[in-house]
Amino acid sequence: MADALLSLDDLAVHFKVGNSFAGGIKTLKAVDGVTLDVKPGECLGLVGESGCGKSTLALAIMGLLPPTRGTMNVDGQQISGSTPPDRMKMARTVQMVFQDPYASLNPRQTVRRTLADPLRLHGITDKAEVEARVIEMMAKVGLRPEQADRYPHEFSGGQRQRIGIARALILKPKLVLCDEPVSALDVSIRAQIINLLLELKDEMGLAYIMISHDLGVVEHVSDRVAVMYLGRIVEQGGWQEIFENPRHPYTRALIAAIPDPFHRAAISADAKARGEIASALNPPPGCHFNPRCPLKADICTAEYPAFGEVAPGHRAACHFRDRMS
Amino acid sequence: MTTPLLKVDNLRIALAGDGVTYNAVENVSFEIGRGEAFGLVGESGCGKSITALSVMGLLRRPLSLAGGRIVLDGQEIQNVSAAEMRRLRGKRIAMIFQEPMTALNPLSPVGKQIAEMFVLHQGANWNEAMDRAEEALRQVRVPSPERRIKDYPHQLSGGMRQRVMIAIALACGPDLLVADEPTTALDVTVQAEIIDLMAELCAAKGTAILMISHDLGLVANMCKRVAVMYAGRIVESQVADSIFARPSHPYTQGLIDSLPRLGERARRGRQKLREISGVVPSIANYPAGCRFNPRCSAVTDVCRTVVPEATPLPAEGVVRCHHHG
Numbered sequence: 001m002a003d004a005l006l007s008l009d010d011l012a013v014h015f016k017v018g019n020s021f022a023g024g025i026k027t028l029k030a031v032d033g034v035t036l037d038v039k040p041g042e043c044l045g046l047v048g049e050s051g052c053g054k055s056t057l058a059l060a061i062m063g064l065l066p067p068t069r070g071t072m073n074v075d076g077q078q079i080s081g082s083t084p085p086d087r088m089k090m091a092r093t094v095q096m097v098f099q100d101p102y103a104s105l106n107p108r109q110t111v112r113r114t115l116a117d118p119l120r121l122h123g124i125t126d127k128a129e130v131e132a133r134v135i136e137m138m139a140k141v142g143l144r145p146e147q148a149d150r151y152p153h154e155f156s157g158g159q160r161q162r163i164g165i166a167r168a169l170i171l172k173p174k175l176v177l178c179d180e181p182v183s184a185l186d187v188s189i190r191a192q193i194i195n196l197l198l199e200l201k202d203e204m205g206l207a208y209i210m211i212s213h214d215l216g217v218v219e220h221v222s223d224r225v226a227v228m229y230l231g232r233i234v235e236q237g238g239w240q241e242i243f244e245n246p247r248h249p250y251t252r253a254l255i256a257a258i259p260d261p262f263h264r265a266a267i268s269a270d271a272k273a274r275g276e277i278a279s280a281l282n283p284p285p286g287c288h289f290n291p292r293c294p295l296k297a298d299i300c301t302a303e304y305p306a307f308g309e310v311a312p313g314h315r316a317a318c319h320f321r322d323r324m325s
Numbered sequence: 326m327t328t329p330l331l332k333v334d335n336l337r338i339a340l341a342g343d344g345v346t347y348n349a350v351e352n353v354s355f356e357i358g359r360g361e362a363f364g365l366v367g368e369s370g371c372g373k374s375i376t377a378l379s380v381m382g383l384l385r386r387p388l389s390l391a392g393g394r395i396v397l398d399g400q401e402i403q404n405v406s407a408a409e410m411r412r413l414r415g416k417r418i419a420m421i422f423q424e425p426m427t428a429l430n431p432l433s434p435v436g437k438q439i440a441e442m443f444v445l446h447q448g449a450n451w452n453e454a455m456d457r458a459e460e461a462l463r464q465v466r467v468p469s470p471e472r473r474i475k476d477y478p479h480q481l482s483g484g485m486r487q488r489v490m491i492a493i494a495l496a497c498g499p500d501l502l503v504a505d506e507p508t509t510a511l512d513v514t515v516q517a518e519i520i521d522l523m524a525e526l527c528a529a530k531g532t533a534i535l536m537i538s539h540d541l542g543l544v545a546n547m548c549k550r551v552a553v554m555y556a557g558r559i560v561e562s563q564v565a566d567s568i569f570a571r572p573s574h575p576y577t578q579g580l581i582d583s584l585p586r587l588g589e590r591a592r593r594g595r596q597k598l599r600e601i602s603g604v605v606p607s608i609a610n611y612p613a614g615c616r617f618n619p620r621c622s623a624v625t626d627v628c629r630t631v632v633p634e635a636t637p638l639p640a641e642g643v644v645r646c647h648h649h650g
Binding site: 049050156158159186187188189190191192194195198213215216217219220221239240243244253254255256257258259260272273274276277292 | 368369482484485512513514515516517518521539540541542543545546547576579580583584585586587588589590591595597598599600601602604605620
């Protein structure tokens, strides 16, 4: 798509694991043929369980892991295995907010230093301007100017995540990868951070990729949602399509697994999956989800299903995608 | 009413600091009937886990039991000898923990760890005990238990390890199972399976559950009654079904309103999440009066000075709030 901010085309990231003496070298297909777009100002929710490859995908989009196959276009910059990214340029376009606000801040740097370093690295050296932008950014995330000389340990978890967000936004990026931004926070603090992220998105015209296993959060913030399973996207569509009319049994299983005291989810509990995610080193033949699937048939072990369209903009990789609605 | 299985009465747990002693838990009282599932909900630091540990007789320095009674089936157990407590643990009360990898012995095959229960508590010989361990693994639906029985914990996935923990805990058919965040370390689809398994096995064996979690939705789905803790005190306890419909304490109300719930956006469009302002107080700075008062929207002078008494609710349960009713 021409107007996309980020577009991935058949992107794959494989790792070689093991050694040639014991057991031989195997290929771990952490991300295996992902195609997706993010438009400016859009929030894409990325859902999947641990081991599905969502964090590897995030690192690839950050330009920190070279793709094994496929290409990636970030705001006009073409990246593939043979054309590495211009890191400095990437940093002005794509930034990341991490899960753990305790581990992702340098404990020896004050807030001011944490926020000023990216500016200086990117050529903004005028002291008055750096100071003005640091204070402005702190105000945007709800920190007071007098807190600029404090160290991370002086802040609560929620405030630290505000610092992490300020650090990601100070270079005015266009796309922010949010990797489980609230799951390490106290439950009563999460709403503050979610509201803040949504306000900043509108105010600064940001696009987000919101990586989360909390489907309530994903439904709340996303415009579109992509569901990953063992390195591939198995379903993608508008948020309402995904949550109200999911067409992949894995998506249905994820929704069914959420405790639902209000009884408001569109999916009933009988859609739950059995067993656990298979190893990406040795994925099952055919559809990767088949050992856990309540709809499994012979064709599911024979061939990987096409990523077919079920409605405009809504695709699902399931042989039976048209039977579920 | 018949005598409850577990009665915790006016529990107080002290935390010894640098020359100061804090009350980490105070005025905590609840009862669990035979075969009943009871949930204790709260954020990190609220005292829910140490309440569970005190029931197990596992409080260690700097924590200690400073007051109150713990009555199991008519017998006061807060002061029994270490030897007597060891006999009770495993046989009559058992516990499963959040992270099964650290709770299992990494140097011993899982079958042996289950069999140990039969040898220690029921005087079985090892051959017989190993057969029963295999049966126990089958009950918690570990595939091919005859092979898995020889596996070490690191050879199993997180979900399988938690199944082993459940098998150990339920081996001797205890009266009470204490489950401290048993699924927090697991993926959502696996969490759903483990919760179903726990509920099913406990129902079959008539085992009561004390479920500790930060996830109000999860607990409300599984338990008949729920108590909500905040900063070392129970602020509200109610029948699970009505806690979502009619939360009585502003904290419970705030928790319920602050979380994005599945299906909510489709019904009402995206609403700004209601935030609970401020942060959870640290134990050294618990506010006077109602401990929620600095964060409460309905706060008045009396909240800042007087600790609210437990007020009975119309149907069943209690609330500690000056402004209730």
